Amino acid sequence: MNLLSRLRDCLRCRRAAGAGGDADDLDGRHESWDLFFGLQTLQAATNFFSEANKLGHGGFGPVYKGLLPNDHEVAIKKLSLTSSQGVREFTNEVKLLLKLQHKNLVMLLGCCVEGPEKMLVYEYLPNKSLDFILFDKEKSGSLQWSQRFQIIIGVVRGLLYLHEEAPIRIIHRDIKASNILLDDKFNPKIADFGLARLFPGDDTHLNTFRISGTHGYIAPEYAMHGYLSVKADVFSFGILVLEIVSGRKATGKTDLLTDTWTLFQTGKQLELVDESLDSCTPNQAAMCLQLGLLCCQAIVADRPDMNAVHNMLSSDSFTLPQPGRPGLQGRGGRWTTTASSALTSTNASSTISNHTKPSSSTEEFSRNSISCSSINEGR
Numbered sequence: 001m002n003l004l005s006r007l008r009d010c011l012r013c014r015r016a017a018g019a020g021g022d023a024d025d026l027d028g029r030h031e032s033w034d035l036f037f038g039l040q041t042l043q044a045a046t047n048f049f050s051e052a053n054k055l056g057h058g059g060f061g062p063v064y065k066g067l068l069p070n071d072h073e074v075a076i077k078k079l080s081l082t083s084s085q086g087v088r089e090f091t092n093e094v095k096l097l098l099k100l101q102h103k104n105l106v107m108l109l110g111c112c113v114e115g116p117e118k119m120l121v122y123e124y125l126p127n128k129s130l131d132f133i134l135f136d137k138e139k140s141g142s143l144q145w146s147q148r149f150q151i152i153i154g155v156v157r158g159l160l161y162l163h164e165e166a167p168i169r170i171i172h173r174d175i176k177a178s179n180i181l182l183d184d185k186f187n188p189k190i191a192d193f194g195l196a197r198l199f200p201g202d203d204t205h206l207n208t209f210r211i212s213g214t215h216g217y218i219a220p221e222y223a224m225h226g227y228l229s230v231k232a233d234v235f236s237f238g239i240l241v242l243e244i245v246s247g248r249k250a251t252g253k254t255d256l257l258t259d260t261w262t263l264f265q266t267g268k269q270l271e272l273v274d275e276s277l278d279s280c281t282p283n284q285a286a287m288c289l290q291l292g293l294l295c296c297q298a299i300v301a302d303r304p305d306m307n308a309v310h311n312m313l314s315s316d317s318f319t320l321p322q323p324g325r326p327g328l329q330g331r332g333g334r335w336t337t338t339a340s341s342a343l344t345s346t347n348a349s350s351t352i353s354n355h356t357k358p359s360s361s362t363e364e365f366s367r368n369s370i371s372c373s374s375i376n377e378g379r
């Protein structure tokens with residue numbers, strides 16, 4: 001079966017299953033929409049993919065804002081023909097998103113496959129991605145503490161769904177500020193599943209030579225050994241939390257995780273809170289910084305899973321565990337934690353040895369190091 005027929009099948013099944021979208025905002029629309037968009041429709045919607053309509057550019061290719069004939073605004077991700085990401089990622093993303101529905105995940109509305117053109121059509125999120133506002137000194141002050149806290153909670157819910165509640169277990173592999181889109185009320189939606197990985201059955205992790213992710217967010221055991229588990233997403237989420245609280249990029253002039261750990265050890269972590277905020281709730285901010293450190297623990301088993309993170313954030317009386325040393329990334333992309341110590345601890349080694357052993361040979365290590373050079377440079 002060719003790509004087009006497979007996609008048609010997926011989309012038909014979805015419609016037949018009544019999975020027409022989030023009941024909040026999409027009910028009814030899918031019934032009247034053809035889930036396959038014609039190239040001409042999308043050309044007209046984007047003024048022939050004009051620069052003025054361009055929202056950004058990612059690993060997949062450019063993203064455009066479009067206005068459909070029925071006045072619905074959409075975001076169109078155009079698969080770049082020169083992109084190293086190809087049909088496999090495209091079909092992966094379509095298939096995954098069709099199976100997933102959660103208010104904290106971006107909604108796929110349809111796709112276009114005509115000749116060499118392959119595109120994904122998403123709901124349009126007017127406040128773009130979190131990085132646009134968080135790292136812009138003129139805008140970041142407008143993102144109040146309560147909104148930041150709600151964004152953190154929304155991302156937790158989205159990740160919890162991906163890791164534990166969705167019909168298929170998914171590791172996103174590229175959680176970062178530019179992959180968190182914001183709707184008109186600044187509710188977060190996790191985007192960009194092109195890198196997501198399907199986990200059949202009860203497997204909890206696997207080893208891979210194909211390392212994907214973004215510098216500054218990628219977990220040490222994954223970057224160094226290709227050891228991939230849901231805890232790699234937890235690590236990236238931890239970095240994201242530190243960015244949301246501080247308004248600083250993970251890889252700025254100094255390393256955010258190192259700075260947080262240094263200040264935390266002397267009880268001065270609140271110095272990290274974004275100065276552009278008019279006010280914040282110190283207890284919540286301190287809890288988030290501590291949570292960020294816990295999620296970035298060097299030892300994989302010492303990181304909480306998203307269920308535990310959700311419980312920590314939802315309870316007023318939860319006492320967070322004291323974090324140990326995080327997986328700090330030194331200059332030149334080298335981690336100060338050795339690979340084996342990142343993967344094992346006295347109470348974690350048995351859990352890990354029950355599954356696929358992490359790779360450790362020199363040859364494998366150097367092959368992984370080469371793969372890492374294709375990691376995005378922290379955007």
Ligand SMILES: Nc1ncnc2c1ncn2[C@@H]1O[C@H](COP(=O)(O)OP(=O)(O)OP(=O)(O)O)[C@@H](O)[C@H]1O
Nearest residue numbers: 055056057058059063075122123124125128129178
């Ligand atoms: N549904 C959407 N609504 C509004 N803006 C969007 C939407 N999807 C993407 N964008 C914008 O387009 C930009 C590029 O998105 P894309 O997901 O392709 O790449 P990225 O996440 O920035 O980078 P990479 O693909 O390398 O991880 C985003 O930063 C965002 O501002």
